[in-house]
Amino acid sequence: MTTATGIPNPTRPVPGLADMSPAYFGLVMATGIVSLAAFMMGRPTLASILFHLNIGQYGVLCVLYLLRAWRHPRRFFGDMTDHLTGPGYFTAVAGTGILSSQFMVLDENYAAGGALWLVAVILWFGLTYTIFTAFTVKRDKPTLDKGINGGWLLAVVATQSLSVTSALLATHSGQPYRLELNFIALSTWLWGGMLYIWLMALIFYRYAFFRFSPGDLAPPYWINMGAMAISTLAGSLLILNAPQAPYLTSLLPFLKGFTIFYWATGTWWIPMLLLLGVWRHVYERFPLRYDPLYWGAVFPLGMYATCTLQLDHAMEFGFLTGLTRTFFYIALVAWCVTFAGMLYRLASILRRRPCISP
Template sequence: MTNASNNPEAARLETGLADMSPANFGLVMATGIISLAAFMMKFETLATGMFYLNVSQYGLLCVLYFLRAWRYPARFFGDMFTHLTGPGYFTAVAGTGILASQFMIIRGDLVGGGVLWVFALVLWLLLTYTIFVTFTITPRKPSLDRGINGGWLLAVVATQSLSVSSAVLAAGIDQPYRLELNFFALSMWLWGGMLYIWMMALIFYRYIFFNFSPADLAPPYWINMGAMAISTLAGSLLILNAPQASYLASLLPFLKGFTIFYWATGTWWIPMLLLLAIWRYVYKRFPLNYDPLYWGAVFPLGMYAACTWQLDQAMEFGFLTQLTHAFFYIALAAWTATFAGMLYTRVYRRGRAVIGK
């Protein structure tokens, strides 16, 4: 085996593995939701291509995360139990849930989607009760302004991704499990909404009453909107599934009202986040370099396109089509730019470093 200390490239790879962001599955989340949005809008070739790309990305990231946990357990679990980085691991749950939905919607593969759904559920249980119990009992805790950011809402996204994939799975199977899956989807939808209220109150308080620098405005703050967008998507699917379950039919006014509430809240965040981005990058001239966290900004754009399309279908509005397509193209452009930045950083610049240019 090559000694990394005598091989600069091997040393760089080891360092990259040790420093790997817990939020890297944001790549799977962003690619998956844009693939699903493309499928909704009948861009089937694009949707299928991004599906296969996402399968390969997911497999590679699973291997890398396993290697990091095996070779650098102190770093791997240290990040998990740190307030600012721990919630990033919920991207693994959300990415798995979204990939499960891709299998079921794009490929019609309920078996593959069901296996991934079970895996996402197990991950959700392990991470939710490991991370939040640890945060609760740890004796040394950061202050609010140093311990919370928009990345905490990834816990909401992970929860709602299970609601979405459960609703999709329920729509594709017969009894005896259809009722139970719809009830589970409803329960996760409600729990995700409650979790958003708790966390968003703290994040908004941190916004308003503590100093806020350009460095503090990390891309995961776009999850403020993305968490509401995926909640809208889950609610829309529950509305569409109402004929399958009498208890959903009895809750239709509630489901419709809260789904529009989620969509309106997510929509409110968009101008706010755009203005803050202008303040960060234009006024404060914060450098725009590739960071895995930028997938946390691409995902909400794609999710907003998907959820708006699904809301339009579920509510039979018919007047949100243009908005849906506009955000789809914006999300696709953002995904393309971020993916190009990732390739440039990981391949081109590393190659130049290897050959000494």
């Protein structure tokens, strides 16, 4: 922020580690899924560039999160048990899972992919039972309209990312690990569906029966669609893996029916979210500024392109290619705009920081 003379204002604090968003691994999620979509669209060079960029982003964010936990433990763990910010930590699980998928699909490096899969599993267990246990036992709790938003569905995305990586890992594993990994993929796919039904009912109730202001419509509401998109991707991979596991073959009608149900639900959300976005930024004139949470809007667009392509392949439809390409380009443009906003924001912080009084 600057004064009227254009001199940086030294009284306004510069965001630092203490203020870092718990949901910043959404950057890894968004970059990773656009990279995977580019590879599936026959653009290996773009996919490779984004893949190597994502490795660097993941490493930097890991260091920053660890530094924040060490230097600001009260803020770090306080955010984890807060109803509005706690679910943002699930981006670490999903981001790790997406990067694991990149290693397996783009680099055919199943050792690195398997290692990241294990990290994602550990993070999932730790965060899921820490966050939801804390929400359950804490004495002071917000009301529904103040305590829930679309970011809660990141728990679904994190769970389904385990299903996706487990299914990918199973295709290049020998027996009995192939059967076990497919079973883990099936179980987490079902857990993700369970969580979506629970959480979406509460979110929709909050939509319809509580006052809704433009500020309440944060970018993570796009996860309403993104959670269904990654569920579709996981279901499509399970269908493709059915020949590897007899129990998946016996469940094929169920798998196909629910996978199409997930895709149709995600598709239903797109016009609704667009209309709400127009209401927020055009009718209500809510300012459009960079926020780390916007990565939570880029990710669903890329995931929708990817899941539609895989669904088209798994179900042998053959008529969804045009939709896939359209959403890939939309996701790529959204990623570029958001990435430029992030760089501008970082440059602004660096310009202001030297003016801060010790």
